[in-house]
Amino acid sequence: xxxxxxxxxxxxxxTPDGDEWLDIIKPADGSVIGKARLANAQDAERAIAAAAAAxxxxxxxxxxQRITLLEQMYxxxxxxxxxxxxxxxxxxxxxxxxxxxxxxxxxxxxxQVIEELKRYPFVQQAGRAQVQMLPLGVAGLITPWNSNxxxxxxxxxxAIAAGCTAVIKPSEFSLLQTQVxxxxxxxxxxxxxxxNIVTGRGASVGExxxxxxxxxxxxxxxxxxxxxxxLRSAADTFKRVTLELGGKSPTLILPDAxxxxxxxxxxxxxxxxxxxxxxxxxxxxVPEQRKAxxxxxxxxxxxxxxxxxxxxxxxxxGPMVNEKQWQRVQHYIALGxxxxxxxxxxxxxRPDGLHHGWYIxxxxxxxxxxxxxxxxxxxxxxxxxxLTYRDEAEAIAMANDSDYGLSALVIGADxxxxxxxxxxxxxxxxxxxxxxxxxRAPFGGFxxxxxxxxxxxxxxxxxxxxxxxxxx
Numbered sequence: 325x326x327x328x329x330x331x332x333x334x335x336x337x338x339t340p341d342g343d344e345w346l347d348i349i350k351p352a353d354g355s356v357i358g359k360a361r362l363a364n365a366q367d368a369e370r371a372i373a374a375a376a377a378a379x380x381x382x383x384x385x386x387x388x389q390r391i392t393l394l395e396q397m398y399x400x401x402x403x404x405x406x407x408x409x410x411x412x413x414x415x416x417x418x419x420x421x422x423x424x425x426x427x428x429x430x431x432x433x434x435x436q437v438i439e440e441l442k443r444y445p446f447v448q449q450a451g452r453a454q455v456q457m458l459p460l461g462v463a464g465l466i467t468p469w470n471s472n473x474x475x476x477x478x479x480x481x482x483a484i485a486a487g488c489t490a491v492i493k494p495s496e497f498s499l500l501q502t503q504v505x506x507x508x509x510x511x512x513x514x515x516x517x518x519x520n521i522v523t524g525r526g527a528s529v530g531e532x533x534x535x536x537x538x539x540x541x542x543x544x545x546x547x548x549x550x551x552x553x554x555l556r557s558a559a560d561t562f563k564r565v566t567l568e569l570g571g572k573s574p575t576l577i578l579p580d581a582x583x584x585x586x587x588x589x590x591x592x593x594x595x596x597x598x599x600x601x602x603x604x605x606x607x608x609x610v611p612e613q614r615k616a617x618x619x620x621x622x623x624x625x626x627x628x629x630x631x632x633x634x635x636x637x638x639x640x641x642g643p644m645v646n647e648k649q650w651q652r653v654q655h656y657i658a659l660g661x662x663x664x665x666x667x668x669x670x671x672x673x674r675p676d677g678l679h680h681g682w683y684i685x686x687x688x689x690x691x692x693x694x695x696x697x698x699x700x701x702x703x704x705x706x707x708x709x710x711l712t713y714r715d716e717a718e719a720i721a722m723a724n725d726s727d728y729g730l731s732a733l734v735i736g737a738d739x740x741x742x743x744x745x746x747x748x749x750x751x752x753x754x755x756x757x758x759x760x761x762x763x764r765a766p767f768g769g770f771x772x773x774x775x776x777x778x779x780x781x782x783x784x785x786x787x788x789x790x791x792x793x794x795x796x
Contacts (some may be wrong), residue, residue, distance in 0.1 A: 325356075325357065325358050325359070325499060326357060326358025326359070326360075326499075326503075326630060327358060327359060327360075327677060328348075328349055328358065328359070328360035328361065328499055328500075328503055329360075329361050330361075330666050331363050331367060331371075331509065331521060331522050331523060331677075332506050332509075332519075332520060332521040332522075333367070333370050333371045333374050333520045333522070333566070334370075334374035334378075334516050334517045334520065334783040335510075335514075335515075335517065336516075337506075337510070339361075339792045340361050340362065340363040340364065340367050340522075340524075341363070341366040341367050341370075341577060342361065342362050342363045342364030342366075342367055342524060342528070343361070343364075344361070344362045344364075344525075344688075345359050345360065345361055345362070345512065346359065346360050346361075346362055346496060346499070347706060348360060348415065348499050348500065348560075349646055349647075350414060350415070350417075350680060351415075351416065351417040351642070351643040351644060351645055351646060351682045352417050352633055352634055352635075352642075352643055352681045353680045353681045354647070354681055354682065356397070357414065358499070358500070359417075360496075360499040360523070362496060362524045362525060363522045363523055363524035363528075363529055364524055364528045364529065365528045365529065365531065365532040367492070367522050367524065367529065367533035368522050368524070368528070368529045368533060368536075369532060369536070371466075371491040371520035371521075371522045372462060372491055372520075372532070372533070372536050372538050372539060373538070374515055374516070374517040374520055374539075375462040375489040375490060375491050375518070375519075375520055376461075376462050376538045377465060377517055378487045378489045378515060378516065378517030378518050378693050379459075379461055379462055379488070380639045381515070382487060382488075382489050382515060382518055383458075383459045383487045383488075385487060387441060387442075387444075387446070390441065390484055390789045391438055391441060391442065392696040393484060393512070393514055393518075394434055394438050394441070394484060394485065395438065395483055396436060396512045396513050397434055397477075397481065397484075397509065397512045397514065398431055398434040398435055398438070399512070400508045400509060400511045400512035401430050401431045401434060401477055401505065401508045401509070401512075402431035402461075403508065403786050404505070404507070404508040405427050405428060405431065405579065406427070406505050407504050408427040408430065408473055408501065408504045408505070409424060409425075409426075409427035411500035411501050411503070411504050412426050412473070412501060413634055413635060414429055414497065414500065414503070415498065415500040415501060416469070416470075416498065416642075416645060417473070417598075417634045417642040417643040417644075417681075417682075418597070418598065418636045418642050418754075419598070419639045419640055419641065419642045420635070420636075420637055420639070420640070421640075422597060422598070422642070423634065426436045426471060426473065426474060427473075429471070429473075429474040429477075430473045430474050430476070430477035430478075430601070431477070432614055433474060433477055433478040433481065433763070434477055434478075434481045436763040436764075437478070437481040437482055437485050437783075437784075438481075438485075438610075440485070440764070440780060440781055440783070440784055441485040441780070441784065444457075444485070444781060444784050445457075446626065446788075450792065452794055452795070453792040453793060454792070454793045454794075454795075455477060455790050455791070455792050455793075455795045456791045456792075456793065457486075457785070457788040457789070457790055457791075457792070458487075458788060458789055458790075458791050459474070459486050459487035459488045459787060459788060460486070460488055460540040460541045460564055460625070460787055460788065460789055461488065461538075461539075461540030461541065462488065462489050462490070462491065462538055462539050462540055462541070463479075463483045463488045463489070463490045463491075463539070463540070463541040463542070463543060463631045464490075464491050464493065464533030464534070464536075464539045464541065464542045464543070464652070465479040465480060465483065465490050465491070465492045465493070465497075465543050466492075466493045466526075466530055466533065466542065466543070466544040466545070466546065466554075467479065467492065467493070467494045467495060467545060468495055468545050468546045468757030469495035469497040469498045469645055470597060470601060470602075470645070470704075471597070471601045472494055472495050472498030472501045472502060473498070473502075473504070473505050473619075475545055475749050476492055476494055476502070476505050476521075477505065478546075478778070478779075479492070479543050479778075480492060480509075480519055482543075482778070482783045482784055482786075482787060483541075483543075483787050484514075484516065484518065484519075484786050485734050485784050485787075486787035486788050487787075488540075488541065488787045489518050489519070490516060490518070490519045490520065491519075491520045491521075491522060491539070492519065492520065492521045493522055493523070493524065493526070493529045493530050493533060494523050496523055496524065497645055497646060497664065499523065500631075502521065502523055504727050505521075506521050508633050509521075509658060511663055520755070524779065526550060526679070530550075530554070531557065531711070532558035532793045534554050534558050534563070535557050535560070535561070536561070537561045539561075539563060540563060540564065541563060541565070541566075541786075541787060542554055542558055542563050542564075542565045542566070542788075543565075543566045543778070543786070544565070544566070544567050544568070544793075545567075545568040545569075545602075546569065547569065547570055547702075547782070548569040548570040548728075548772045551569040551774065551775075553635075554567065554569065557622040564786070564789070565775060565776065566768070566774075566775065566777070566778060567774040567775045567776065568602070568717070568730075568767070568768055568769065568773075568774045568776075568778060569601045569730075569769065569772060569773050569774040570602055570702040570728060570730070570772065570773060571603055571604070571702060571728045571729075571730035571731055571769065572606060572607060572699070572701070572702055572727070572728045573593070573603055573604060573605045573606065573607065573728070573730060573731040573732055573733070573751070574605065574607045574608075574609055574722070574723040574726070574732050574733070574749070575589075575590045575593050575594065575605035575607065575608045575609065575732075575733040575734075575735065576609045576719055576720075576723050576732070576733070576734045576735070576745065576749070577590065577608065577609060577610050577618065577735045577736075578611070578716075578719075578734065578735065578736030578737075578738075578741070578742060578745065579611040579613070579614065579736075580736055580737040580738055580741075581735045581736050581737055582737065583617050583618055583620075583621040584621050585616070586618070586621070586735045587618065587621035587622045587624070587625040588625055589733070589735055589757070589759065590608050590622065590625070590708075590733070590735065591622065591625040591626055591629065591708070592604060592759060593605030593733050593759055594606050594706070594708045595629060595640070595641060595686065595706050595708075596745075596759075598642045598643075598644070598705070598706060599641070599653075599684075599703070599704065599705040599706035599707065600644065600645065600649070600704050600705065601689070601704075602702075602730055602731075602773075603730055603731040603753070604704075605731070605732075605733050606702075606703065606707065606708055606709060607624065607694075607699055607709055607711060607723075607726075608708055608709065608710050608711070609712070609713055609719050609722055609723060610710055610712055610713075611676035611712070611714075611719075612713060612714050613713050615690075615710075617667060618710070619690050619710060622668070622686055622688060622708070622710060623668045623669050624688070626668070626670065626686050626688040626708065627669045627686070628685040629641050629706070631675045631678075631683050631684060631685060631686055631706065632675065632683065633681075635740060641684070641686055641706050643681045643682040643684075644682040644683075644705060645682070646682060647682060649682065649704065649705070650682035650683075650684065652704065652705070652759070653684050653703055653704070653705030653706075653707060654672055654673075654684075656697065656698060656701070656703045656705075656707060657670070657671060657672050657687055657707060658672055659697055660689050660692070660697075660698045660707075662693065663696055663697070663698075665689040665690070665691055665692045665696060665698055665709070666689060666690045666691040667688075667689055668688045668689065668690050668710075669686070669687065669688050670684075670685040670686050670687025670688060670706075670707075671685055671687060672685075673685065678687060684705050684706050684707075686706045687706060687707045687708070688707075688708050688709075688710070689707070689708070689709045689710065690709075690710040691709050691710075692709035692710060694711060694722050694725050696709075700710060700726065702728070716745065719745075720745065720749065723749050724748075724749060724750045726771075727771055727772045728769065728770075728771060728772050728773045729750045729751045729752065729769050729770030729771045729772075729773050730751060730752055730753070730768075730769035730770075730773035730774070731751055731752065731753045731754075731755070732746070732749045732751040732753070732754045732755070733754075733755045733756075733759070734746040734749070734754065734755070734756050734757070735757055736757070739756060741759060742756050742757060748783065750770050750771075751769070751770060751773075751776075752764070752766075752767060752768045752769040752770060752773065753767060763779055763780065764779070764780040764781075764783075765779065765780055766778070766779055766780050766782035766783070767780075767783075
């Protein structure tokens with residue numbers, strides 16, 4: 325049994341003031357594998373005070389000094405890769421290939437930030453003015469359960485690159501990952517108070533960060549509903565806010581696309597991270613005249629996916645993170661059938677032979693309209709919908725008819741034409757015949773998918789404020 329009894333404040337592991345204990349559940353079988361003591365608002369205030377005290381000295385460090393600290397951070401996190409992989413597999417249930425990627429990414433993203441920091445123009449000239457980019461202050465970093473360790477390291481590395489200190493509120497559903505990363509960061513030798521990790525509920529720790537006048541910046545990744553609450557709380561103290569929120573991403577398959585190839589790429593886009601991804605391409609738009617052909621290809625691709633034990637090398641889709649998420653996905657599958665969507669494969673309940681754990685049948689619906697909840701609401705599980713369009717103008721209109729605008733994928737044989745279509749889609753990231761990630765490009769969304777951008781130069785800028793000096 326895992327027992328987590330400490331949080332991290334001012335360079336030390338300390339016992340929380342909070343007295344709530346939370347069970348750690350293994351999603352592969354639903355068993356309790358440990359307990360953790362959660363922090364409360366008072367713990368958050370202690371961490372904020374430590375970060376505020378450390379900020380003046382840290383803000384005065386040079387770029388070279390911050391690069392050195394980030395390199396130390398990289399080596400420490402890189403050294404924890406195997407331990408992190410075991411934690412991800414046990415606590416989150418990502419299949420083997422995904423667990424391996426998720427355990428490498430936290431170290432990799434630190435290197436990416438280092439490269440951006442080396443290029444970042446902290447002093448720029450604008451006419452007669454010298455524009456100096458200054459660190460905002462204490463940053464509150466709030467991370468999600470679907471890639472907790474990666475988000476901790478990316479947000480923290482970016483804040484450090486900008487010269488900010490930080491208080492991190494990780495997801496309370498990623499306790500083992502947080503423990504591994506906290507231990508690694510402790511060995512990295514960062515100055516006390518530069519980072520603090522306080523695991524607790526959003527209603528207590530997250531709220532304290534959002535309301536504190538000592539916190540100058542909030543960077544949050546998570547649900548749109550929570551993002552709205554953070555935005556409201558942050559307004560009273562004029563916090564700078566970056567919100568990377570939900571998505572309902574379209575995959576637009578053009579009439580000239582090869583059916584089998586398009587189906588394979590579309591299913592990869594939809595089932596990334598077992599469907600528990602804000603960028604998942606869960607709305608698949610296909611030309612009406614080739615509907616039957618694409619239905620057949622997509623059904624075959626979905627049916628080939630294996631939902632099961634994440635430790636089994638054959639598994640491509642792991643369990644949902646917990647029972648609440650499993651119930652949410654089940655609700656949407658049942659709702660789709662009730663509202664007239666046609667089930668092509670998958671459906672309600674667990675996959676055959678699995679009686680425990682939060683497993684979902686990889687599911688595909690057709691005859692979905694853009695007004696149905698299946699097409700409008702974020703499900704966050706392995707459930708895909710086929711929608712048909714009559715012509716290109718209707719396809720683009722349907723793709724853009726969403727409250728969200730985080731990501732989009734266009735698939736077509738004529739790549740230039742596919743690019744022309746992609747340039748008409750309203751999304752923060754539009755991919756053409758690829759799912760490749762570009763870490764130097766800004767990432768974020770339009771509309772309800774968020775405010776601001778992360779990654780690349782834009783990510784560092786989000787923790788800075790310009791000051792113009794004009795001499796006579």
